[in-house]
Amino acid sequence: MNAAVVSAATRALAQNASRRSTGWAVSRMSVSAATGNGQEEGDRPPLPPFTRESAMQKVRLAEDAWNTKKPVVVAQAYTVDTHWRNRSQFLNGRHQVRQFLARKWASEVDYRLIKELWTHDDERIAVRFAYEWRDRNGQWFRSYGNENWLFAADGRMRVRHASINDVSISEADRLFHWPSGSRRPLSHPGLSDLRL
Helix, strand or coil, X not given: CCHHHHHHHHHHHHHHHHHHCCXXXXXXXXXXHHXXXXXXXXXXXXXXXXXXXXXXXXXXXXXXXXXXXXXXXXXXXXXXXXXXXXXXXXXXXXXXXXXXHHHHHHHCEEEEEEEEEEEECCCEEEEEEEEEEECCCCCEEEEEEEEEEEECCCCCEEEEEEEEEEEEECHHXXXXXXXXXXXXXCCCCCCCXXXX
16 A cells, blocks of 8 residues: 555545544545545445444435535445436446446535435334435425335335425525535534424
C-alpha cells in the first residue's frame, strides 16, 4: 500500500472510533471507502439476526453509504447476486446495481438522504426514507419511499424492494442541509423530527 492509501485508511479508522462513542458500529465499509479499492472484505456487520439496535445501526450505515454517492462503495453492501426492484426497474446482480446508481446520481444532483427504521425481524429490515435532490434544470424534489430488505448471513443485502414517490418543492422548502456527498451530521434532525 502506498502512503496516501494508508493515511486515508488511518483517517477512516479514527472516524470510526469516534462514531463508536456515539453508539454506531464500526463497519469495514469505511476502510473500503477510504482506500477506494471496492474489494470484498468479509462480513458486513451488523449481521443477522438483528436486534432493534443492530437494525438501527444497519439503517444508518446504509444511509451513510448512499450519501457518498459512490456506486462502487454502495454496491459492496449487496450480495453479488442481489435482486432489486427500484420503482418500476428490476435489477439483478451487483454489476447492474452499480450501473443503476451511476445513472441515478448523474441525474439527481445535490442528493441528500435520510433513512429511518420502520421494523425488523431476524433477517429482514423495513425502512422509510426521504431524499432531496434537484434535476439539471434546477427544479428541486423531495422523494419519499419505503424499502424492504432481506439479508444474507454475511450481512450483505440479498433483496431490496423500493417504492418511491417524487414531490416537486421550491428551494426554500428544502429541509436537508449538510454538504452533499457527506454523512448527515448527528445533530441534523431525522425524518420523525422533521415530521416527514
